[in-house]
């Protein structure tokens with residue numbers, strides 16, 4: 001067995017489950033209206049035991065969600081955590097709690113990878129964090145859902161967001177034109193989505209109406225790059241998982257400029273995230289960046305106080 005095979009040999013599902021489990025054959029009626037608070041009801045449980053005895057693999061609703069933030073590093077967290085044997089994750093973004101809610105929970109559950117009882121189900125959709133209805137809808141699915149939020153300096157995040165849009169629509173106005181009202185420096189246009197998303201505290205207050213802070217875990221998008229194993233260690237702790245993903249799973253890829261996953265076994269390839277992750281950002285003048293930092297400062301301070309962590313974005 002070579003070094004990497006030994007690292008990955010630990011990656012077999014365990015037998016105990018860190019979350020309260022919904023019965024394998026739990027059925028949900030259609031969500032009566034998109035905003036209905038209707039959650040799973042006891043009488044809707046068809047014989048869960050006999051069902052899972054016949055087939056231990058089933059589609060479960062997510063126990064944990066990566067809810068944001070857009071351009072924070074959500075794909076990296078998903079791809080890193082899914083190498084854990086007790087995690088199964090949906091690779092695509094289902095956008096259930098924002099765009100597809102009227103399709104109902106059965107539709108959503110059907111999208112999920114099949115899991116053993118010992119495994120947790122995870123999905124990521126970064127737009128949930130800024131979707132007003134998302135916390136209420138998620139808590140109506142299950143009020144014990146664990147929530148992961150990957151946060152990043154909101155100024156860098158806004159530039160990353162703009163860079164992504166520009167790569168798809170080259171004719172959009174400049175960053176400065178969009179970020180400031182009347183294109184004059186000083187008055188930040190907080191109605192522009194790229195700016196608004198970074199006012200984390202405003203969105204968090206909405207989540208805290210439905211979830212306790214202890215149900216939320218905040219990943220530093222910056223440390224995820226400089227110390228992926230450390231951040232992923234904390235994610236595993238939060239999810240109640242054995243710490244299996246360690247620094248042995250990562251290497252720094254100089255060409256990409258980011259940490260990547262080591263190859264799983266002798267025949268496998270090392271895995272870096274795709275080209276849309278780690279783009280070269282558009283150049284923004286120092287003065288503009290300082291204005292935006294000034295704008296975000298009070299929001300950041302309140303956010304740090306609320307979550308009890310200083311992300312050091314100054």
Ligand SMILES: Nc1ncnc2c1ncn2[C@@H]1O[C@H](COP(=O)(O)OS(=O)(=O)O)[C@@H](OP(=O)(O)O)[C@H]1O
Pocket residue numbers: 069070071072073074075076126160161221224225258259260272273276277278279
């Ligand atoms: N290991 C690794 N590899 C590549 N990229 C990494 C990694 N870790 C974090 N990041 C940062 O992730 C940023 C993209 O964030 P998201 O995945 O949340 O974007 S998205 O909202 O799903 O589009 C992306 O933002 P940009 O650098 O602005 O492209 C990266 O900085």
